[in-house]
Amino acid sequence: MQLSVLCKVCGLTKKAVEYYVDQQLVQPQILENGYRDFSQQDVEVLKKVATLRRLGLSVQSIRTILSDKTQTALLQAVQQKSTFLDAEQEQLSLLRRLADTQDWDTIRQQLDITDKKQTILFRLINAFPGCYGNYLRLHFARYLDLPLESAEQQEAFQTVIHYLDNVDFTLSPDLQDYLEQATRALDQQAEARIADNMVSAISDPEAYLAEHKDELEAYLIYKSSEEYRASPACQLQAQLYQLHQQKGYYDIFLPAMKRLSPSYSAYCQGLEAANQVFLQHYPNTSF
Numbered sequence: 001m002q003l004s005v006l007c008k009v010c011g012l013t014k015k016a017v018e019y020y021v022d023q024q025l026v027q028p029q030i031l032e033n034g035y036r037d038f039s040q041q042d043v044e045v046l047k048k049v050a051t052l053r054r055l056g057l058s059v060q061s062i063r064t065i066l067s068d069k070t071q072t073a074l075l076q077a078v079q080q081k082s083t084f085l086d087a088e089q090e091q092l093s094l095l096r097r098l099a100d101t102q103d104w105d106t107i108r109q110q111l112d113i114t115d116k117k118q119t120i121l122f123r124l125i126n127a128f129p130g131c132y133g134n135y136l137r138l139h140f141a142r143y144l145d146l147p148l149e150s151a152e153q154q155e156a157f158q159t160v161i162h163y164l165d166n167v168d169f170t171l172s173p174d175l176q177d178y179l180e181q182a183t184r185a186l187d188q189q190a191e192a193r194i195a196d197n198m199v200s201a202i203s204d205p206e207a208y209l210a211e212h213k214d215e216l217e218a219y220l221i222y223k224s225s226e227e228y229r230a231s232p233a234c235q236l237q238a239q240l241y242q243l244h245q246q247k248g249y250y251d252i253f254l255p256a257m258k259r260l261s262p263s264y265s266a267y268c269q270g271l272e273a274a275n276q277v278f279l280q281h282y283p284n285t286s287f
Contacts, residue, residue, distance in 0.1 A: 001038045010046045017046065023059055025049055025066065056081065072130050075180060079125050079134040086141075087118045109147065116157060117144040123164035129171050130180050132240075140257065142195065143264035156259035163253045175239055178232040202270035205277040220285060 007014055020026060021036070026045050028036040038046075045066065052062045057077055065073040094114070098107045121141055125133045148154050171179065201208040209216065228234050244250055258265040279285070 001040075001043060003036055003038070006038045006043060006046065009043055010050050012046060012050055016050075020046065020049055020059075023063070025059070025063060052077075072176065072180065075130050076125065076133070079131075079137065080122070082134075083118070083121050083125055083137060086121075087114070090114050090118075113145060113147055116148060117141070120144060120157075120160060120164070123161065127164040127167050128169050129176055131182075132179055139195070140264070143257070143261040143267065146261060146263065148260070152259050156256045159256040160253065160260060163248065163256065167247050167249075167253075169243055169247055171236075171239060171243070175232065175236045178236055182233075182236075198271070202267070202274045205274040208274075209278065209281055216282075220282060223285075 001009070003014055003017060006012075007017060010017070012020075021028065026038070026042040028038045028042055031037050048066065049062055052065065057065075061073075061077050061080070065077060068074070091111075091114070094107050094110055098104070101107075121137045121144070124137045124140065127133065128136055148157055222228050254268075258268060
């Protein structure tokens with residue numbers, strides 16, 4: 001197919017197609033007369049490229065999506081876009097405050113907080129697989145709205161960034177697919193409900209255990225069953241725990257997050273205290 005026909009079929013300009021050829025998203029055959037001959041496969045690829053560009057994705061993101069045989073790259077693009085839109089919304093809110101107050105110093109300080117927060121959140125999406133990265137983004141976002149005032153916090157921030165830039169956290173393909181299916185519906189509202197549930201458990205663990213006694217005991221019975229031990233959920237939990245241990249998540253990342261964020265440190269302390277209460281009621285298990 002000639003370039004002029006291709007442009008009409010794909011809704012692209014000649015300049016855009018030439019750019020995508022230069023970027024090696026497609027590699028048309030070169031005829032003896034020097035003209036490019038685009039195959040039907042090239043047409044299908046460029047239709048996808050045009051769609052993804054209209055959705056605001058970069059060429060690098062598109063390249064990753066086209067080379068991915070699963071839906072993982074597309075889901076990650078969704079999460080990256082969501083993170084970007086959240087950042088845009090925070091900037092819009094600050095811009096409105098600036099227009100109302102003309103308080104440039106306060107807005108500048110708040111921008112510093114927002115920038116560092118988004119730096120961590122974007123890296124969480126890129127460092128951890130698929131929807132798991134999105135869960136961690138939603139989970140940690142609530143603990144990052146704070147200035148980095150001390151040298152310890154500055155050091156912790158650099159430790160977190162270095163860790164996320166260098167960690168190689170890859171699940172087996174079958175468990176990656178299971179994780180995507182299990183967590184695809186997780187959004188900010190769902191994570192908020194999970195967080196609120198944890199806050200309730202931490203604030204008064206005895207009351208929480210009494211209120212949820214039947215469902216907790218049913219869950220513990222299921223976790224000790226052969227059915228659970230043979231399930232993908234059990235395999236996923238075991239592989240996640242192993243990767244967390246091997247990749248320094250418990251020894252490097254979480255301690256740095258605690259040094260970085262006093263509110264996250266307080267949350268972890270509350271979680272540990274609640275776990276001790278839980279162990280008194282249900283020994284040999286964990287909260």
